[in-house]
Amino acid sequence: MEKAPDVGELTPPDRTLMGPGPSDVHPRVLRAMSTPLVGHLDPSFVEIMNEVQELLRYTFRTDNQWTIPVSGTGSASMEAAIGNLVEPGDTALVPTNGYFGGRMQSMAERAGGEVVHVDAPWGEPLDPADVEAAFDEHSIDVFGFVHAETSTGVKQPGVSELTDIAHSHDAYVIADTVTSLGGVELRVDEWDIDVAYSGPQKCLSCPPGASPLTLNDRAMDKVLSREEEPRSWYLDLSLLEGYWGEERAYHHTAPVTNVYALREALRLVAEEGIEARWERHLDVAGELKSGLEAMGLEMNAPDEYWLPSLNAVRVPSGVDDGAVIAHLLDEYDLEIASGLGDLSGEIWRIGCMGYSARPKNVEYVLSALADALE
Ligand code: PLP
Numbered sequence: 001m002e003k004a005p006d007v008g009e010l011t012p013p014d015r016t017l018m019g020p021g022p023s024d025v026h027p028r029v030l031r032a033m034s035t036p037l038v039g040h041l042d043p044s045f046v047e048i049m050n051e052v053q054e055l056l057r058y059t060f061r062t063d064n065q066w067t068i069p070v071s072g073t074g075s076a077s078m079e080a081a082i083g084n085l086v087e088p089g090d091t092a093l094v095p096t097n098g099y100f101g102g103r104m105q106s107m108a109e110r111a112g113g114e115v116v117h118v119d120a121p122w123g124e125p126l127d128p129a130d131v132e133a134a135f136d137e138h139s140i141d142v143f144g145f146v147h148a149e150t151s152t153g154v155k156q157p158g159v160s161e162l163t164d165i166a167h168s169h170d171a172y173v174i175a176d177t178v179t180s181l182g183g184v185e186l187r188v189d190e191w192d193i194d195v196a197y198s199g200p201q202k203c204l205s206c207p208p209g210a211s212p213l214t215l216n217d218r219a220m221d222k223v224l225s226r227e228e229e230p231r232s233w234y235l236d237l238s239l240l241e242g243y244w245g246e247e248r249a250y251h252h253t254a255p256v257t258n259v260y261a262l263r264e265a266l267r268l269v270a271e272e273g274i275e276a277r278w279e280r281h282l283d284v285a286g287e288l289k290s291g292l293e294a295m296g297l298e299m300n301a302p303d304e305y306w307l308p309s310l311n312a313v314r315v316p317s318g319v320d321d322g323a324v325i326a327h328l329l330d331e332y333d334l335e336i337a338s339g340l341g342d343l344s345g346e347i348w349r350i351g352c353m354g355y356s357a358r359p360k361n362v363e364y365v366l367s368a369l370a371d372a373l374e
Contacts (some may be wrong), residue, residue, distance in 0.1 A: 015329075016356070018365050019337040020150045020310055021179070022201035022208060023353040025261075029206055032264035033257050039256040047252075048263055049244065050332060055266035058215050059181060059204075059274060060196060062188040068244045069210035069262055070235065071255050074178045074199025077211035079107050080235040081174050081197045082144065084223045088112030090141040093134050093171075095119075095126055098177055099151035099340045104144045111231060116140065122342040123152045123312075125305050131281055135169045142172045143342030147186065148179035148200075151231055151340040153312025153349065154305045163192040178202060180267050181212060181279040183309040183353055194219040200258075203281065203309050206265035209258030255283045265354075281308045285352040291366040292350075295373070300347050309357075311350040312343070316373075321345055324372045332368040 008290050018023045038045050056067045082104060086092050092108035095101035096192040097120035105115050118134045120126050126145060134140065143166040147156050156162075159175070166173045176193040180186045181196075183203025197213045200206035215223070215237070223237050232235045234252065241250040269277060285308035289299060292313055300312035315321040321338050325348070328334040339347040350365060 013333055016334045016361060016364060017351070018356055018361060019335040019351050020202075020349045021199070021351060021353065023203070023205045023356040024361075025207055025353055026265065026268055026355040027168050028268065029261050029264045032260045033207070035260060037256050040256055041248065041250060045254075045256065045259075046248050048259060049248075052259060052263050052266065053244070055263065055270055056212050056214065059266055059269050060177075060188045060212065061186065061190065062214050062216075064214045064216050066216070066220050066237075067212075067214040067242065068079045069200075069259060070197075070213050070240075071209075071252065071258075071367060072211060073208045073324070074197070074201075074211050075103070076235065077197035077199070077213040078103065078176065079232065080213055080237060080240075081195045081215075082142075083111045083230050083232050083235055084226075084237045085142050085172055085174060085195060086111040087114040087141075087221060087226055088228055090114070091116060091142045093118055093131075093138070093143045095145055097122055097124055097126060097152065098146055098149035098154070099237055100146045100149060100178075101144075102341075104146075105174070108142070108144070113142070123154060123300055125154055125156045126162065127262070128165060129342040131162055132165050135165055135171070137202050138367070140166075140169060140171045140176060144174040144176070146176040148177065148184055148307050148309060150179045150310050150349070152300060152343060153307045153310045153347070154301045155180070155307040156304060159191045159193070167192065172222060178308050179307070179353075182274070182277060183357065184307065185278045188214060200262050200265060202351070203353045203357075204262070204265045204269065206261050206355065207258065210262045212262075223305070281352065281357050284357040284359060285309065285311060287359060288350065288352055288365065291345075291362065292369075295366070295370060309351065309353045311352060312339070312347045313350060314347055315345065319373065321348060324348070324369070327372040328368050331371070332364070332369050334364065336365070
């Protein structure tokens, strides 16, 4: 190519992000991202790593030593969890009640596991009796479930009951907390979850790139005593231990700026207080839900399983879901999303996460939707 491409300055549109993620990023996080880089082994960065780990433990409600940001998006922390815990020949139990159960299945199979299902329709949570029945029928090593299903707007209730069932059968529990961490009640230690992974771009309101993961000692013992190495070198936790553990030795170059961002996003969580933050999400999303219902719209999830961080709303018959989404984007610079998989064309997904979970955003969504539906 002879001529240099004539590409203009970056001027992205000024959107209000009320979709399934990313959510709006707090200005303090954006400022943290524009501070100068240091080396990923610089003593000052090692200090920052410790702080991020401490803040992550607070946010996950855990004392797990093994609590780190994985370099990459939520799927990287997901694959780190599944790819290290599931060994070739292990049996993994995964749900069928949403899009991300399907991704768990794919990852478990790629790790060499046999997959069995605990079935529930899209839009419903898992029934503990079905989980129990699956454990009675199969010899399960690892049980994965999605705490906050972004594709259906369903929150899995009764997590302790599920972990009790799994542990009484000596299985390990992996929880997908991508759309709950920092916005919806989540208590890793109290609920006896062995491994939880998440993403920063949802209720933490941080750009994607460094994704939270926590493992208890029991899970880490399984990982460290594997007979066969995990198939991914990059996500091999026994190697990452060298960087995030005592040694602080090079494994790969940490995404320094994303770690700065996560630190600031987690500092905001600590300042607000984790429980107050859960309450704020409940209150603000509650306003959104009441406003949607007052407009005659119906939530996809029944009240008992409603997920405040992701409001799945049924598209009224005769309405073109895509046209409404496009109207909000074009006329209001406002992002909401359509349904995925089984719910494609049937729901809108309206996020209420982190810095986006503010009364002013809720008012904006409600008035823009009312206009679009007029
Ligand atoms: N799990 C759930 C429940 C999600 O909502 C997402 C992303 O939306 C992921 C996993 C994967 O995260 P990412 O898209 O950041 O890789």
